[in-house]
Amino acid sequence: MSSVNTESGKPGCHKDTDNNTQHHNHENGSGPHDHVDSAAHQELIIEGAGCASCVGKIESALKAVPGVENAEMNFAQRTVSVIGNAAASDLLKAVEKAGYNAKLAAAENEDDALAEKEKADQAYYKRLMKETWIALSLGGPLMAYALITGEVNVNTTTERIAWLVVGILTFGVLYFSGKHFFVGAWKSFLNHSANMDTLIALGTGTAWLYSMVVVFFPDAVPDQARHVYFEATAIIIGLIDLGLALELKARGRTSEAIKRLIGLQAKTARVIRDDKELDIAIEQVLLNDVVRVRPGEKIPVDGEVIEGHTAIDESMLTGEPMPVEKATGDTVAAGTINKSGSILFKATRVGKDTALAQIINMVKRAQNSKPPIGRLADVISAYFVPVVMIIAVASALTWLNFGPEPAVAFAIVSATTVLIIACPCALGLATPMSVMVGVGKAAEAGVLIRNGEALQTASKISAMILDKTGTITLGAPKVTDVLVAGEHDEQAVLRLAATLESGSEHPLAMAIVESAQERGIEMGKVSNFNAIAGHGVQAEVDGKTLLFGNEKLMRERTIELGDFVEKAQALAAEAKTPMYFAVDNKLAAIIAVADPIKEDSIAAIKRLQHNGIRVVMLTGDNRATAKAVAEKAGIKEFFAEVLPEEKSKKVQELQMEGEVVGMTGDGINDAPALAIANVGFAIGTGTDVAIESADITLMRGSLHGLADAIAVSKATLRNIKQNLFGAFIYNVAGVPFAAGVLYPFLGLLLNPVIAGAAMAFSSLTVVTNANRLRLFKAQEH
Amino acid sequence: MLLINIAGLALIALIVWWFWFYKPKEAELGESDLVITVENGTYSPSRIKVPTGEPVEIKFIRKDQSPCSETLLIPELQISDTLPLNKLKTIQLPALAAGEYAFHCQMQMYRGQITVK
Numbered sequence: 001m002s003s004v005n006t007e008s009g010k011p012g013c014h015k016d017t018d019n020n021t022q023h024h025n026h027e028n029g030s031g032p033h034d035h036v037d038s039a040a041h042q043e044l045i046i047e048g049a050g051c052a053s054c055v056g057k058i059e060s061a062l063k064a065v066p067g068v069e070n071a072e073m074n075f076a077q078r079t080v081s082v083i084g085n086a087a088a089s090d091l092l093k094a095v096e097k098a099g100y101n102a103k104l105a106a107a108e109n110e111d112d113a114l115a116e117k118e119k120a121d122q123a124y125y126k127r128l129m130k131e132t133w134i135a136l137s138l139g140g141p142l143m144a145y146a147l148i149t150g151e152v153n154v155n156t157t158t159e160r161i162a163w164l165v166v167g168i169l170t171f172g173v174l175y176f177s178g179k180h181f182f183v184g185a186w187k188s189f190l191n192h193s194a195n196m197d198t199l200i201a202l203g204t205g206t207a208w209l210y211s212m213v214v215v216f217f218p219d220a221v222p223d224q225a226r227h228v229y230f231e232a233t234a235i236i237i238g239l240i241d242l243g244l245a246l247e248l249k250a251r252g253r254t255s256e257a258i259k260r261l262i263g264l265q266a267k268t269a270r271v272i273r274d275d276k277e278l279d280i281a282i283e284q285v286l287l288n289d290v291v292r293v294r295p296g297e298k299i300p301v302d303g304e305v306i307e308g309h310t311a312i313d314e315s316m317l318t319g320e321p322m323p324v325e326k327a328t329g330d331t332v333a334a335g336t337i338n339k340s341g342s343i344l345f346k347a348t349r350v351g352k353d354t355a356l357a358q359i360i361n362m363v364k365r366a367q368n369s370k371p372p373i374g375r376l377a378d379v380i381s382a383y384f385v386p387v388v389m390i391i392a393v394a395s396a397l398t399w400l401n402f403g404p405e406p407a408v409a410f411a412i413v414s415a416t417t418v419l420i421i422a423c424p425c426a427l428g429l430a431t432p433m434s435v436m437v438g439v440g441k442a443a444e445a446g447v448l449i450r451n452g453e454a455l456q457t458a459s460k461i462s463a464m465i466l467d468k469t470g471t472i473t474l475g476a477p478k479v480t481d482v483l484v485a486g487e488h489d490e491q492a493v494l495r496l497a498a499t500l501e502s503g504s505e506h507p508l509a510m511a512i513v514e515s516a517q518e519r520g521i522e523m524g525k526v527s528n529f530n531a532i533a534g535h536g537v538q539a540e541v542d543g544k545t546l547l548f549g550n551e552k553l554m555r556e557r558t559i560e561l562g563d564f565v566e567k568a569q570a571l572a573a574e575a576k577t578p579m580y581f582a583v584d585n586k587l588a589a590i591i592a593v594a595d596p597i598k599e600d601s602i603a604a605i606k607r608l609q610h611n612g613i614r615v616v617m618l619t620g621d622n623r624a625t626a627k628a629v630a631e632k633a634g635i636k637e638f639f640a641e642v643l644p645e646e647k648s649k650k651v652q653e654l655q656m657e658g659e660v661v662g663m664t665g666d667g668i669n670d671a672p673a674l675a676i677a678n679v680g681f682a683i684g685t686g687t688d689v690a691i692e693s694a695d696i697t698l699m700r701g702s703l704h705g706l707a708d709a710i711a712v713s714k715a716t717l718r719n720i721k722q723n724l725f726g727a728f729i730y731n732v733a734g735v736p737f738a739a740g741v742l743y744p745f746l747g748l749l750l751n752p753v754i755a756g757a758a759m760a761f762s763s764l765t766v767v768t769n770a771n772r773l774r775l776f777k778a779q780e781h
Numbered sequence: 782m783l784l785i786n787i788a789g790l791a792l793i794a795l796i797v798w799w800f801w802f803y804k805p806k807e808a809e810l811g812e813s814d815l816v817i818t819v820e821n822g823t824y825s826p827s828r829i830k831v832p833t834g835e836p837v838e839i840k841f842i843r844k845d846q847s848p849c850s851e852t853l854l855i856p857e858l859q860i861s862d863t864l865p866l867n868k869l870k871t872i873q874l875p876a877l878a879a880g881e882y883a884f885h886c887q888m889q890m891y892r893g894q895i896t897v898k
Contacts, residue, residue, distance in 0.1 A: 113865060120866045124846040184822030191823045192805050195890035244847075251848050368852050368861035368887070378856075381889040386800040390793050397789040401782070425849075428888025432852070451859070 042088060042286075042351070044080045046073070047101040054100065061098035065090050088284050104283040104351070114262055121248060128245035131177035135238030138173050142166065142231035143753065154214050154226045163215045163228050170208060170230040178204060178237040194385035196425050200240055202389065203419035207752065208233045210412045225406030229416070229752065236420055236756030243760025250767040254433055256774065257440025258367065261360050264316050264335035269300035272344070289347045293338045301334050302349035302356075310341035317356065318684075318700035319446030319708075359699075362448055366439045371452035373720055374431030377727070381428050388422040388735065395739035403740075410740070413752060417738035421755035422731060425763040430723035433770035438716030441776050446699040447709040454695035458679045458713035463659035464608055464706065465639075465651060465673075468619035468626065469507075470666050471683050472605075472633050472703070473595040477507055479515035480576050481592040483567055491521060493589045497581050499523040499541045500548055508577065511593045536579070547582040550622075554580045559587055572624030575632055597633055604703035605634050611710065614659065618642055618650055647673035664698075664706060681706060708778035715776045723766045730762050807896050819843040819850045819864060819891065824884070827893040833879045839895070841870045852887045855895070860884075 046058060055073045058080060062071035067086035073079070080102075082091055088104055095102035146152045154163055174182070182205070184197030211228035218226050268279050272290045285291065285301050293299055299312070311323035314336045323339050326332060332345055335356040351357065370378070392415040399411035435452050442449050449455050469475050482490050498516030501509035502523050516523065529539040535556075536549015547557060551568070554561055559582050568578040568590055576594040580587060608615050617638035619626045626640035639650050647665075651673050654661045663670070663677030674680025674694050682694035683701060698705030738755055742748040808815060808826035818825045819841060831837045843850055843864040853872065854861050864870050874895070882895040 117866065120846060121848070127846075180821070187821040187823045187825070189799075191825065191827045192800055192803055193823065193827065193892050194800055195822050197822045248848055364863065365861055368854065368863065369859070370854070370856065370861075378889055382892070383801075386796050389796050393789050393792050393796070397786060400785060400789075424890065425888055428849075428890065432887040 042082045042091065042104065044082060044091060044095065044102045044104060046078045046080060046095065047103075049073075049078055049100055057098055058095060058100060061094045062091060065094045085286070085288070087286060111262055111265060111267075114259060118252075121252060125245050125248050128241050128248065132238050132241040132245060135173045135177040135234050135241060138169055139231055139234030139236075139238050143235055146231050152227050152229075152231070154218050154228060155223075160215055160218065163211075163230070166230050167208070167212050167215055167228070170211075170233050173234045173237055174204065174208060177241055181237070181240075194389065196385075196423070198385055199388060199419045199422055199424075200236070202392070203416045203752070204233045204236050206412065206419070207236075207416045221408050222406050225409035227409055229412075232416070232752045232756070235753050239753075239756045239760040243764050246764050247767050250764060250771055251433070253771050253774065254436045254767065255367075255440065257437075257444050258360065258363055260316075261335075261356070261363065261443065264298070264356060266298040266300040266334070271347075283351065285347055285350050287347055287350055289350075290344055291347055292342065292344050293332075294342045295338055295340055297338050299332045299334055299336050299338060299345075301347045301351075302354045303332050303345035303347045305330050305332060305343050305345045308341050308343035310343050311339045313337040313339050317359065317446065319444070319705070320700040320702070359443065359448060362450065363439060363443045366449050366451050366455075367436045368432070369435070369451040369453075370431055371435060371456035371717075371720070373456055373717065373724070374435075374452070377427050377430055377724055381424055384422070384424045384427065384731075388418060388424075391735060391739060392416075392418040399740065410749070413749060414738065414740045417750050417752045417755045418735055420752055421734040421738040421750070421759055423727070423734075423759045423762045426727035426730060426766050427724075429763055429766045429770075430727045431720050433767050434716050434719040434723055434773060437770050437773040438712055438719070438776075441716075441773060442709060442712040445705070445708045445712065445778050447705055447712065448697040448699065449709070449713070450695050450697075454679055455713045455716060457660065458662070458696060458710055459717040460660045461613060461662040461679060461710055463614040463616060463654050464662040464664065465616045465618050465654065465677070466605075466635075466703070467647075467663075467665040467670060468617055468621060468629060469595055471664050472601045472617060472629065472635075473597050475507075475595065475666075477511040477577070477593045477595040479511055479591060480594045481571060481578075482589055483564070483592075484589045485562075485564065485587045488583075488588045490589075491519065493581060493583075494519065494591075495521045495523065496541050496544070496546055496583065497548060497589075497591060499526055500529075500537060500539050500546045502526065503529060504537070508579070508593050512591060544583050545585065547585070548579060551580060554582060554587070557582070557585060559585055561587055564590055569624060572622060573628050575625060575628035577621060577625050597629065598701065598703070601703050602632075602634055604707055607704065607707040608710075609634070611707065613662075613710070616650075616654065618647060620644070645672070648676045651677045662706070662710075664703075681709070704778075711778050712776065715773060719770060719773050723769055726769070727762070727766060730758075734758060807894075816840045816842055816869065817893070820845050822847070822850075822891060824891055824893040828896065829893070830896045830898055831874065831877070833897050834876050836876050837874050838871050839874060841872065842867070843870070849886050849888050850891055853884060854887065855882060855884045857882050 049058065059071045059073050062068055062080060062082055065086045068082055068084035070083045072081050074081070092102050154160055181197045181200040184195065185201035188195050188198055207229040211230050214221055214226050214228055266282055269282050269285045270277055270279050270292045271285060272292060277292060282300050290306065291300060291303060305326050305328050307328065309327045312326050312332060313323045314333065315321050316335060317333060326343065333356065334354040349355070352361070395418055396411040396415040399414050400407050403410045435455065438455060439449050466472050482494060484490050484493055494516050498513045498521060501512050503526060524541050527540045529537065531537050532549065532553060535553040536547065538545070538547050540546065547553065551561070551565065561580070564587060568580070571578040571590065571592040576592040578590050578592045581589045581591055605615055614637070615635050617626065617630045617633065617635045619638065619640055620642055621640060623640040626638050630638040642650060647670060651661050651663050660678045662679045662681055663673050664681040664683055665674055666683055674682065679696060680694040682697045684697055684699045696709050698709070738750045740749050805828055807828040807830040809830045815829065817829070817839060822845070829839065841853065841864050843866055846866065851863055852861065853864050858874065860872065862870070862872060877897045879897050882897065883892065884895060885892045
């Protein structure tokens with residue numbers, strides 16, 4: 001624990017760290033509204049533009065549309081970026097008139113893309129199942145025959161003819177059910193790469209070719225080696241196709257979370273244009289459009305309420321179960337559901353700019369990214385297939401040189417089995433499948449994880465720094481006490497103080513102004529306003545000189561404080577921030593402001609501590625207030641009086657102690673500290689999230705999100721480790737077993753059919769294990 | 782038997798050379814639109830050459846239904862994206878320093894390389 005720079009962060013001081021945070025927050029909060037007033041940006045996708053000369057034509061057609069300020073086409077991408085407040089429909093018409101087709105590039109296309117993908121997956125699944133049945137309906141009876149009669153040898157002419165017919169049928173299976181393996185293998189080969197197709201094609205191809213050699217030239221192989229392996233060929237192809245089909249189904253479930261997010265988007269919106277209410281497609285909604293939403297309907301785009309009052313269910317985005325009250329001036333987010341009243345709101349973010357569209361985009365990216373734990377598997381995957389091929393050849397040579405008779409048959413079986421059992425897919429799938437489910441699961445709980453690396457590091461966090469204002473507390477300070485000195489009247493003091501602070505946007509100042517307004521106090525006029533950096537403010541109101549600030553400021557001006565120093569200390573001990581107020585160089589009052597701790601902060605902090613995490617509070621507030629807040633919140637360690645620029649130093653200090661540090665702040669003036677922390681958590685307020693600012697973004701204000709995020713990452717990492725372990729062990733044990741290392745000791749050699757089954761289900765097992773993560777539930781206790 | 786052994790060892794040598802040491806020619810990202818086709822378990826062309834120090838775009842079209850081929854990763858550039866089926870997808874590359882950057886699917890079964898020269 002340390003305290004830094006006692007000059008700053010004192011009560012009433014305008015350099016208060018946490019409150020600066022709030023100040024910036026406020027300023028930043030006006031950003032989107034400025035944006036609303038400026039020109040809108042829309043992006044169109046152009047179809048049918050085949051030559052570079054189309055660019056000028058399309059651009060000038062668009063620029064001619066009233067309201068368009070600029071249009072720029074990216075020919076390579078076939079997109080046009082249009083600036084201006086023109087209706088989307090007019091833009092589309094203009095492009096069509098110029099002889100091309102256009103559509104709006106909007107996040108809503110996700111829905112169609114998803115439907116298309118599902119259709120394609122379904123068709124692929126059907127094809128794989130058909131191929132499976134073709135292969136198994138030949139392989140199954142053949143296998144039964146071989147098992148029952150034990151007759152798979154080729155000795156007589158009749159047997160040769162019969163097996164030739166079976167061989168041709170098996171070729172049919174290879175063609176209809178296994179063609180994709182062979183084509184893939186050949187194309188990869190030409191590309192100097194090798195993949196799973198290579199292994200399957202080589203394995204089944206070798207078995208089939210050897211069997212045909214036995215059929216055509218039985219004399220070329222020793223008597224005991226005249227086996228055919230047609231049944232193995234057909235069954236292996238069938239089983240692997242079946243494995244692929246089941247894996248496809250299981251994979252579909254891994255992306256459920258993103259499907260649910262995409263499904264949140266409304267299809268249409270009811271906008272009011274020229275006093276008429278129109279139901280239009282969501283892509284057509286423009287910035288500043290006035291949108292009406294009735295009870296039970298989805299909010300179509302992000303906006304600001306301009307009329308009406310309602311409660312909105314934001315649980316789908318924030319994970320917060322209680323509906324949120326909304327009235328004029330409040331923001332609403334696309335994808336949330338209007339529960340009670342009818343409202344009118346002005347669209348402030350549309351298309352792919354809405355919070356929902358950005359969330360979808362971020363989750364998708366994160367789902368595809370890889371945590372460092374998967375790197376070893378990647379390196380192995382890169383060399384895996386050629387190495388397996390080399391092992392297969394080496395194993396065949398070993399059997400031929402040192403194996404018992406029929407050595408040829410043993411060599412063929414071992415080489416085939418090695419090729420078939422090796423499963424690069426299980427290894428490759430181990431990490432991405434779990435990340436996909438884990439990141440999705442986190443998003444459902446209102447936790448946005450930027451990438452795989454953040455996910456992995458979050459699972460190792462040992463210390464968590466929490467910013468005080470807005471993170472542990474509500475970030476909305478209120479006046480709690482006005483202790484007047486001598487003859488002063490409380491109302492009059494508050495009027496003067498509020499007048500003095502009315503020009504300031506500082507949260508503490510705003511708390512005083514609000515308190516005066518609540519009491520119906522009218523404010524006067526300020527003159528000679530002067531902010532004394534790090535101490536407070538000074539001004540003249542009604543001809544009186546007012547001074548408002550910390551103890552140091554009062555002492556510098558030799559203002560008698562008397563027993564008010566103890567009173568101030570007592571207030572600070574109650575987690576309040578006391579400020580001194582002097583009129584004409586005489587103390588008039590202490591005004592105390594407190595920022596209440598969020599309802600569930602204490603429970604969430606306990607949860608973190610329960611999981612063995614060292615929780616540390618960070619604040620620019622004075623030591624006494626910080627101590628009181630920390631005690632109330634159940635935090636043993638805190639850094640008080642920390643300047644904004646010193647926040648990152650505190651993170652480094654903990655890192656020097658060997659901690660893996662998580663830093664939680666609002667993501668705006670905490671950016672350097674968030675960046676330097678092992679994992680930076682930005683805490684959102686409702687759906688207005690600063691998505692780009694941190695490794696992990698919590699969409700609801702509750703600190704439970706931190707514990708949830710850590711729990712999800714731990715569960716995901718555990719799942720990845722299980723998958724990687726399973727895939728490693730499977731290959732490390734399977735390949736040597738298939739090569740026959742156990743034969744000299746136990747007389748065991750793996751049947752290629754069993755190898756095929758093992759291979760087919762190894763990757764399915766990985767995907768199924770990843771799907772277990774879907775059952776993960778973050779527990780709030 | 783000797784012949785078989787020699788043939789086997791030659792085969793191993795061939796595998797090592799073909800898959801690891803042989804450097805196939807790189808397709809150049811020139812004036813004409815270069816599109817990488819994702820089909821039959823491969824990127825075609827799989828090795829492309831791009832100029833150093835300027836942002837470029839590479840286009841992909843996925844014709845392969847296998848779900849593995851859907852994700853494209855360029856780990857060194859922290860690029861991960863989804864390739865829709867039968868639709869052109871443009872990937873923007875920032876200005877790059879000279880070197881080799883691998884791109885692949887999630888499971889690394891589809892592999893390619895961008896050479897920046």
